[in-house]
Amino acid sequence: MIKDEFLRNMYEAIVAGDKAVSVALAAEAVRSGADLLEVIEKGFIPGLQKVGELWEQGDYFLPELISSAEAMKAAMAVLEPELDRNKIEAPTSGKVVIGTVEGDIHDIGKNLVASMLQAGGFEVFDLGADVKLERFVEKAEAVGARIICLSALLTTTMTNQKRLIGLLRDRGLRDKYKVLVGGAPASRKWADEIGADGYAENAVAAVKLVRTIAGRD
Amino acid sequence: MIEAKRPKLELLGGALVEKIVDEGLTLLEKQGIMIENSEALRLLGDAGAVVDLASQRARLGRKLVEGCLASTPSTVMLYDRSGEKAFAVGGDEVHFDPGSSTTTLLDHGTQEERKATTADVVDFYKLGETLEHIHFQSTGLISTNVPAEVSDCYRLYLGLCLSSKPFVTGTFRVEGFQPMKDFLVAVRGGENELRLKPLAIFDACPSPPLNWSNLTTQSLLDAARAGIPSELISMGMTGATSPATIAGTLVQHVAENLCGLVICQVAAKGAPVIFGGSPSSFDMRKGTTPMGAIETMMIDSAYAQIGKFLKLPTHAYMGLSDAKVNDPQAGFETAMGAVLGALSGINVISGPGMLDFESSQSLEKLVIDDGICAMVYRLLAGIAQRDDPIALGLFEGFTPDMKFLSHPHTRQWYRKEHILAGLVDRDPYDAWVAAGRTSIVDKAHADVRRRLGKYDAPPLAGPVRKELDKIMAAYARSQGFGSLPVWER
Numbered sequence: 058m059i060k061d062e063f064l065r066n067m068y069e070a071i072v073a074g075d076k077a078v079s080v081a082l083a084a085e086a087v088r089s090g091a092d093l094l095e096v097i098e099k100g101f102i103p104g105l106q107k108v109g110e111l112w113e114q115g116d117y118f119l120p121e122l123i124s125s126a127e128a129m130k131a132a133m134a135v136l137e138p139e140l141d142r143n144k145i146e147a148p149t150s151g152k153v154v155i156g157t158v159e160g161d162i163h164d165i166g167k168n169l170v171a172s173m174l175q176a177g178g179f180e181v182f183d184l185g186a187d188v189k190l191e192r193f194v195e196k197a198e199a200v201g202a203r204i205i206c207l208s209a210l211l212t213t214t215m216t217n218q219k220r221l222i223g224l225l226r227d228r229g230l231r232d233k234y235k236v237l238v239g240g241a242p243a244s245r246k247w248a249d250e251i252g253a254d255g256y257a258e259n260a261v262a263a264v265k266l267v268r269t270i271a272g273r274d
Numbered sequence: 275m276i277e278a279k280r281p282k283l284e285l286l287g288g289a290l291v292e293k294i295v296d297e298g299l300t301l302l303e304k305q306g307i308m309i310e311n312s313e314a315l316r317l318l319g320d321a322g323a324v325v326d327l328a329s330q331r332a333r334l335g336r337k338l339v340e341g342c343l344a345s346t347p348s349t350v351m352l353y354d355r356s357g358e359k360a361f362a363v364g365g366d367e368v369h370f371d372p373g374s375s376t377t378t379l380l381d382h383g384t385q386e387e388r389k390a391t392t393a394d395v396v397d398f399y400k401l402g403e404t405l406e407h408i409h410f411q412s413t414g415l416i417s418t419n420v421p422a423e424v425s426d427c428y429r430l431y432l433g434l435c436l437s438s439k440p441f442v443t444g445t446f447r448v449e450g451f452q453p454m455k456d457f458l459v460a461v462r463g464g465e466n467e468l469r470l471k472p473l474a475i476f477d478a479c480p481s482p483p484l485n486w487s488n489l490t491t492q493s494l495l496d497a498a499r500a501g502i503p504s505e506l507i508s509m510g511m512t513g514a515t516s517p518a519t520i521a522g523t524l525v526q527h528v529a530e531n532l533c534g535l536v537i538c539q540v541a542a543k544g545a546p547v548i549f550g551g552s553p554s555s556f557d558m559r560k561g562t563t564p565m566g567a568i569e570t571m572m573i574d575s576a577y578a579q580i581g582k583f584l585k586l587p588t589h590a591y592m593g594l595s596d597a598k599v600n601d602p603q604a605g606f607e608t609a610m611g612a613v614l615g616a617l618s619g620i621n622v623i624s625g626p627g628m629l630d631f632e633s634s635q636s637l638e639k640l641v642i643d644d645g646i647c648a649m650v651y652r653l654l655a656g657i658a659q660r661d662d663p664i665a666l667g668l669f670e671g672f673t674p675d676m677k678f679l680s681h682p683h684t685r686q687w688y689r690k691e692h693i694l695a696g697l698v699d700r701d702p703y704d705a706w707v708a709a710g711r712t713s714i715v716d717k718a719h720a721d722v723r724r725r726l727g728k729y730d731a732p733p734l735a736g737p738v739r740k741e742l743d744k745i746m747a748a749y750a751r752s753q754g755f756g757s758l759p760v761w762e763r
Contacts, residue, residue, distance in 0.1 A: 115438060115559075118558035118559055119514075119558045119559070119561060120513060120558060162481060165511075165514050165515065165561065166561055169561065211631065212377045212378055212420055213425070213446070218421075241562065241631070242378075242633065259560070259561065
């Protein structure tokens with residue numbers, strides 16, 4: 058049984074977005090031989106849930122959100138090797154391939170979504186910006202991801218989101234993947250128009266959307 | 275007579291200007307900047323920069339930067355298509371051009387954003403030609419009727435066919451430069467003629483933080499060699515791609531823009547360069563880049579002040595709005611930006627017509643904004659002494675029944691001292707009701723139709739026009755597109 062105070066400290070470190078403290082607490086958990094699944098589920102994840110609430114209430118802004126996501130990622134990076142060593146399956150929500158479509162070098166929004174997904178327990182394969190459409194398909198096929206997230210900031214490049222769906226269809230892979238779109242010029246209407254499986258307007262909404270879609274699989 | 279004082283805004287104290295410039299220079303020297311273009315790296319290395327080809331990083335010493343600043347002209351002269359009318363881009367001259375560029379137009383009928391067609395782009399240029407307070411055109415609207423591969427070139431082609439004003443434009447692809455330059459050379463009748471009388475400014479944006487991409491670097495090199503002015507558009511977003519503090523973002527702005535300037539100078543000494551930008555105060559809730567934020571305008575005004583300190587022509591994206599339709603936000607953000615930009619003495623102010631974070635244009639907004647620009651020019655003209663004595667002569671022999679309205683003094687001065695209202699509403703309430711409670715947007719729409727109806731194509735010599743057609747058709751073919759939309763009746 059882990060002391061409540063220890064779990065509370067983990068929760069607070071994530072809410073504060075304190076990477077150094079989060080990492081130290083994760084290392085302390087490993088050293089003391091604590092139940093790491095309990096550490097994740099009762100310590101760190103509740104912190105992240107609180108951050109989501111604070112964002113939705115309008116108390117937290119992007120810098121707090123992203124700091125907490127990064128603290129979570131850093132803590133998980135300490136815990137995961139130990140989980141592997143003990144052959145304990147880390148609680149994963151699914152695999153996601155994400156990137157900004159070709160011709161578009163804007164990646165701030167995409168990075169936010171990738172970080173939030175990763176912090177939210179997804180295994181994220183971030184291909185970066187200006188990504189050739191074929192690479193999304195290759196990567197998803199290679200790692201066995203079922204969800205592909207496409208970002209675009211420019212009205213001139215968002216059409217590549219549509220082209221990716223065409224590419225999947227041409228290869229007979231359309232039903233295998235859920236394609237989600239985002240970025241400033243994208244909209245629910247656009248997603249419907251191009252036959253995407255979903256649209257999210259910000260990083261928090263994107264995590265919810267991916268969680269819903271992954272849960273449906 | 276005592277001359278009018280030019281009203282002027284300076285946000286930074288002299289010591290802060292010097293400290294920001296000093297840190298910008300230190301950043302270039304110590305940290306260096308990434309340039310994804312091997313030719314530029316080679317030229318910089320030859321000029322004495324410390325270049326690491328593997329990481330594509332160049333460190334620019336102070337001496338190199340200062341030498342390049344000294345060889346950059348402090349004023350750029352632009353000429354209209356006929357080559358007769360000159361516009362000085364320098365000093366405290368102010369020229370507005372429509373915000374650029376977008377594929378999206380706010381449709382007045384539906385009040386929805388939609389994709390712009392070639393017909394919309396034609397209307398955009400025709401309208402711009404009739405607006406007297408917007409001195410330059412911009413290739414601000416992109417036709418979605420042509421393939422993206424030729425759209426940069428096609429927008430300038432239509433513009434040069436339809437308008438006599440100087441242009442603010444730029445490339446979307448490295449290949450786009452040659453045909454775009456060919457258009458300008460065709461209009462002027464030769465490369466040297468174009469060099470003597472520049473017709474268009476090319477925008478080039480670094481990718482924050484501290485990076486110049488291959489495309490934009492190539493544009494700088496190509497433009498510098500052709501004598502085409504490059505407008506350096508650094509665009510840090512506070513707290514996202516540049517420091518959260520305004521002064522910190524200004525340091526990065528100085529470093530990125532001065533790197534662009536050095537690239538131009540090592541390509542062609544004396545090349546015209548404009549110290550511009552499109553930075554923004556990043557919205558920490560929405561993750562958007564509000565151009566109408568007061569902090570964005572403060573960054574703009576401040577870097578322009580720094581540009582002037584460096585004796586360079588200046589540019590900013592101001593006089594535009596993040597509103598989606600022509601609502602009160604569209605009006606106040608545009609007017610604040612236009613006034614602050616002009617008071618800052620910014621030479622090229624890109625913004626009129628623009629909505630939605632630089633992603634939508636509105637013809638109605640463009641004519642409303644022309645009215646804002648008219649007011650701005652009046653403000654800049656200041657308050658002058660017209661008579662001596664100022665008013666004592668007028669009051670000589672004063673009686674209580676003195677009639678100013680019919681006084682010769684009023685007739686002599688009122689049109690010089692006051693501008694007419696334009697589209698804004700100055701009706702008494704009852705007259706406004708009787709006239710149908712018309713909004714400025716409806717009046718603007720009627721004005722757009724009226725102006726498009728009275729558009730008179732400025733004369734363009736037949737052979738020049740033929741040459742423009744030929745260059746466009748050949749470029750489209752070279753990119754694999756046989757036909758372009760018919761846009762003339």
